[in-house]
Amino acid sequence: MEKSFRNKMSRDNGASKNEVIVMENVTKSYNEGAPALNGVTLHIKKGEFVFIVGDSGSGKSTLIKLLLRELVPSKGTIKVMGYDLARIKRRKIPFFRRKIGVVFQDFRLLKDRNVYENVAFAQRIIMKSNRDIRRNVPSILATVGLAGKYKSKVNELSGGEQQRVALARALVNRPDILLADEPTGNLDPGNTRDIMKLLEQINENGTTVIVVTHNREIVNEMKKRVIKMNKGVIVNDEENGVYIDEDY
């Protein structure tokens, strides 16, 4: 495993034009204690499906926050879709984020609005015309299997359905990258499989998908690239990888 990790690292040393995420030697330190991320180098190509796995405190959340430009790296460079996130101007951050769809474990939907409005909201942000919104929103809701529930309030939906709404919202603006932070963390096994199937389908349509997860079963089943993190560093990066708990 160690050998394959080294091979991967050397292969990615030269950044290709095909790469949508390029992190070079990134360190993120908070005020106290050891750095949350320590010298991480990571290259992700367009159209890849990547799992990022690791225990709590391994640095996964910090990595996601850095990729969303919620945090700024203490050292190193991060380039996402050509945006240099260490140098990007504050007023340009919204335009950068529109290129990334994001899905969270707790769905983060606007609870006082219905399914349609939650998805349409993402389109309104990029100033789509009402006619486009009326065309795009039902189409994406149909893709995630919620065509019949567009009028429902989101808090009337099941966890699986809420995550589909979040996915529809993340996808409606046709992002280049979909970032899913523990998307199945609050779902039962049936819904987990459905959501993962959807993510795979989205990836097959050309979107780069990055999934942060604890779910070994899903990771091991899907045979995708697996990046394992521990104590702020990448300890393993493998195509068709598996997620094995080394304590066992």
Add this chain to the structure above:
Amino acid sequence: MRIINSFFYAIGQGFKNLTRNRWYTLASIATISACLFLFGLFYSIITNFQYMVHAAEEGVSVTVFFDEGTTEDQILALQADLQVRPEVSKIDYESADAAWEGFKEQYLGEYADGFTENPLADDANLQIYMSDVSMQPALVTYLESVDIVKTVNRSEITASTLSGLNKLIAYVSVGIIVVLLCVSIFLIHNTVTIGISVRKEEIGIMKYIGATDFFVRAPFVIEGIIIGIIGSIIPVVVVYFIYNEAVVYIGTHFAMLSNLLAFVDSTVIFEKLAPISLIIGVGIGFLGSFITVRRHLHV
């Protein structure tokens, strides 16, 4: 076209926010209304005080008598001189003949026939009314320095009482404004804090999706302005009715004070109070929402 769409969307969302967070909306309206209600009451009372004091000031006069042999032309020249002074509002000239006529009419009646000459021949006088009673000592000093002036009659106690009352009103005004300001800041701070907890998650979501600061802020600011407008109309209407009722009540129950208490007409007060309240209300609503949202825009 797209910008117009977004503009109307922001306005629509601003209105919808009012019902989405009903308790927050009610708390905000109540806070602004309470502050402006106190302001309205205070403003009405102070305006009336000032009006009454000013009316009393206008009744205070200084009477000037002249040396024997002073001609009417000299007196009229002095009158013209005084008329240009800013503290002087009105000057009445009473000739010796007019003074005698008035005296006869008031005190002597038919017994005046025995007088062949005017006994008040040297009592021609100027009665000077002031617009600013606090300037009375300076005016008296000037008058006493004029050659033809024999005596200057004035009521120092009235003048000093009125100018003291004016100062007192100014101090009380500043004091109450400071207290109201502190109360308002405290109440608005609390309401904004509630607003932050209600909005934190929503603003975070908007920012993650890629909303610009303007897009996030616009509906909240519009909501704040609407709250400010409602929050200022309510107290103005309430104070208007209370004011009119109070004037009628005092007029009927304290009729003996009617000479002392002259109230300002409600339209005079409210044509100033209404726009001032509206500006303050909208200002508070705008700033409150602007600050609330700003705290969470750095996501």
